[in-house]
Amino acid sequence: MGKLANLSWKNRFLTQTPGDSKVGGEPRQVPGACWSRVIPTPPKSPKMRLWSKEMAEDLGLDYGGEDILSGGSQVKGMDTYAQRYGGHQFGNWAGQLGDGRAITLGEVETKAGVLELQLKGAGKTPYSRFADGKAVLRSSIREFLCSEAMFHLRVPTTRALSLVTTGEMVLRDMMYDGNSKLEPGAVVCRVAPSFIRFGSFQIHTLRGDKETLEILLDHTVSNHFKNHSIKDDDSIILWCKEIAKSTAEMIAHWMRVGFVHGVMNTDNMSIHGLTIDYGPYGWIEDFDLGWTPNTTDSGRKRYCFGNQPEIGAWNIARFLESVSPIMENPEKLYDVLDYYVSQYETSRELLWLNKIGIADRSPKDAELLSELTNLLQKCEIDMTIFFRELCHITSPDINELSYAFYNFENAPVKEWDSWLEIWWERVNGSPDRKIMLANNPKYVLRNWMAQLAIDAAEDNDYLICNQLHQLLKDPYAEQKEFETDYYQKMPEWAKNRVGCSMLSCSS
Ligand code: AMP
Ligand code: MG
Numbered sequence: 001m002g003k004l005a006n007l008s009w010k011n012r013f014l015t016q017t018p019g020d021s022k023v024g025g026e027p028r029q030v031p032g033a034c035w036s037r038v039i040p041t042p043p044k045s046p047k048m049r050l051w052s053k054e055m056a057e058d059l060g061l062d063y064g065g066e067d068i069l070s071g072g073s074q075v076k077g078m079d080t081y082a083q084r085y086g087g088h089q090f091g092n093w094a095g096q097l098g099d100g101r102a103i104t105l106g107e108v109e110t111k112a113g114v115l116e117l118q119l120k121g122a123g124k125t126p127y128s129r130f131a132d133g134k135a136v137l138r139s140s141i142r143e144f145l146c147s148e149a150m151f152h153l154r155v156p157t158t159r160a161l162s163l164v165t166t167g168e169m170v171l172r173d174m175m176y177d178g179n180s181k182l183e184p185g186a187v188v189c190r191v192a193p194s195f196i197r198f199g200s201f202q203i204h205t206l207r208g209d210k211e212t213l214e215i216l217l218d219h220t221v222s223n224h225f226k227n228h229s230i231k232d233d234d235s236i237i238l239w240c241k242e243i244a245k246s247t248a249e250m251i252a253h254w255m256r257v258g259f260v261h262g263v264m265n266t267d268n269m270s271i272h273g274l275t276i277d278y279g280p281y282g283w284i285e286d287f288d289l290g291w292t293p294n295t296t297d298s299g300r301k302r303y304c305f306g307n308q309p310e311i312g313a314w315n316i317a318r319f320l321e322s323v324s325p326i327m328e329n330p331e332k333l334y335d336v337l338d339y340y341v342s343q344y345e346t347s348r349e350l351l352w353l354n355k356i357g358i359a360d361r362s363p364k365d366a367e368l369l370s371e372l373t374n375l376l377q378k379c380e381i382d383m384t385i386f387f388r389e390l391c392h393i394t395s396p397d398i399n400e401l402s403y404a405f406y407n408f409e410n411a412p413v414k415e416w417d418s419w420l421e422i423w424w425e426r427v428n429g430s431p432d433r434k435i436m437l438a439n440n441p442k443y444v445l446r447n448w449m450a451q452l453a454i455d456a457a458e459d460n461d462y463l464i465c466n467q468l469h470q471l472l473k474d475p476y477a478e479q480k481e482f483e484t485d486y487y488q489k490m491p492e493w494a495k496n497r498v499g500c501s502m503l504s505c506s507s
Pocket of ligand 2: 267268
C-alpha cells in the first residue's frame with residue numbers, strides 16, 4: 001500500500017487526443033478540443049471526511065492525501081485537465097458543456113486495469129459556463145454514499161474514493177427560488193475506467209468535426225474496448241452493441257433496486273454503462289413508475305422511474321448518430337437500437353424473475369411479472385420492503401407482507417392473494433430464496449437517510465455518514481441492529497422536506 005505519489009500515473013487521454021492550447025482560463029468555446037489543462041483551485045483548509053477503504057485497496061492506496069484529493073497540490077505524473085463534451089439536456093441539444101467542476105488528476109495502473117481519478121468540485125474550468133466549479137457538502141455526501149452503495153448492490157457505477165471538506169462556504173440557491181444560502185464546500189474524488197460520455201462524441205459530430213471524432217473514437221476503443229475495433233462498419237456495429245448492452249443492463253439494475261437517476265441527459269451517460277453523475281437522483285419508496293426526484297423535471301417527468309428504459313434507448317440513438325459519420329452505411333446502426341431493446345427486455349425479465357425467486361424462465365412468466373407491477377401500482381407499497389418481505393413469505397397470504405403497505409386496510413387483498421397463489425404454484429411453494437435475497441436489498445440509500453447524514457455532517461458530525469457507508473456495504477444482509485432505524489418506510493418528517501421528496505440540480 002502506498003501514497004498517491006507512488007502510484008503509476010498515466011495521461012493517455014492528453015497524449016492521444018487533441019486539446020486546448022491554453023491552460024485554464026475563462027469559460028469559453030474550445031472548438032476541436034477533447035480537453036483543457038486546468039490547475040485545481042487549492043482549498044482553504046481541507047479535511048478528509050469520508051474514505052472508501054475498498055476503493056483505496058483497489059488503487060493500492062493508504063488512507064490520507066486530503067490536500068491532493070481536494071486539489072491543493074499535485075504529485076509528479078499528474079497532468080490535470082477538464083474534459084470537453086456536449087449533450088442533449090432534457091431532449092434538447094445544449095452544445096458545449098464539459099467538465100465545469102470536474103478535474104481529472106490522471107489515470108492509475110491497477111491490478112483491475114487502468115482507472116481514472118477525478119475531483120468533483122475543485123474549481124472553475126473553461127467549461128464552467130456561468131457557475132463556480134464548486135460542489136457543496138450535501139451533494140458530495142450524496143454522490144459518495146450512493147455510488148459506493150450502488151457498487152455493493154452490484155449496480156454498474158463510478159466509484160468514490162474520498163470526500164474532503166474545503167473549509168470554504170459556497171453560495172447556492174437550492175430550489176432556484178431566490179433563497180440563496182451559504183453552504184459548506186467539499187470535493188469528492190471519484191473513480192472510473194474513464195469519464196467518457198455519449199456527449200463526448202456528440203460534440204464533435206454535431207459541430208461537423210469528423211477528424212476529432214475519429215481520434216476520440218480510436219482512443220476510446222483502443223484503450224477501453226480492447227476486444228473491439230472500428231476498422232469497418234461491422235466492427236463498429238459490434239462495438240456499439242456492447243455499449244447498448246451495458247447501458248441496458250445498467251438500467252435494468254436501476255429498475256431492480258428502485259433507483260431513479262433524475263438527469264439522464266446524454267452528457268450523463270457513461271460509455272462504459274456505468275451510473276455516473278449523482279445529482280438529483282432518488283430511490284423509489286412507494287412503487288410509483290411516474291415518480292421523479294428532480295423538481296426541475298416535475299412537470300414533464302421525462303426522467304421518471306418508469307421512463308428510464310425508454311430514455312436509455314433515446315440516448316443510445318443519440319450516441320449512434322454521433323458515431324454515424326464514420327460509417328459507410330449508417331443505416332445499419334438501427335440494428336443496435338433493436339439490440340438495446342432486446343437486451344433490456346432480457347435483463348429486466350431475468351432480474352425481476354430473480355426478485356420473485358424464479359431462476360428458470362417459462363413462457364407464462366412475462367404475464368406473472370406484468371400483473372405484479374400492475375398490482376404494485378394500485379396502492380401505496382414500499383418497493384424495497386415488499387420484495388424483502390417476499391423473500392421470507394411462508395404461504396401465499398398478503399397478510400404476511402402487510403409491513404410493506406402504507407395503508408394495509410385499503411389493500412386489494414383478494415387480488416393480491418390471487419396473484420400470490422398463482423406465483424406460489426409456479427414456484428411449487430418453494431421460491432428460490434437464495435436468489436431472492438441476493439436480488440432484493442434490505443437497505444438502500446433512501447432519500448431521507450441521506451438527508452439525516454447530511455444534516456448531521458453540516459453540524460460537523462459524520463457519525464451517520466459513516467454508519468450509512470458501513471450499512472450499505474452489505475445491503476443484502478439482515479443487519480438486524482439497523483432495522484428500527486433504516487428498514488423503514490419514509491417517515492412523516494421527510495414527506496415534504498427538501499432533499500427527501502424534492503431535489504434540484506443545484507449542487
Ligand atoms: P450536471 O447536470 O450536474 O451533469 O451538469 C451539467 C453541466 O453543468 C456540466 O457541464 C457540469 O460540469 C456543469 N456544472 C454543474 N454544476 C456546476 C458548477 N457548480 N460549476 C460549474 N459547472 C457546473
Ligand atoms: Mg453531468
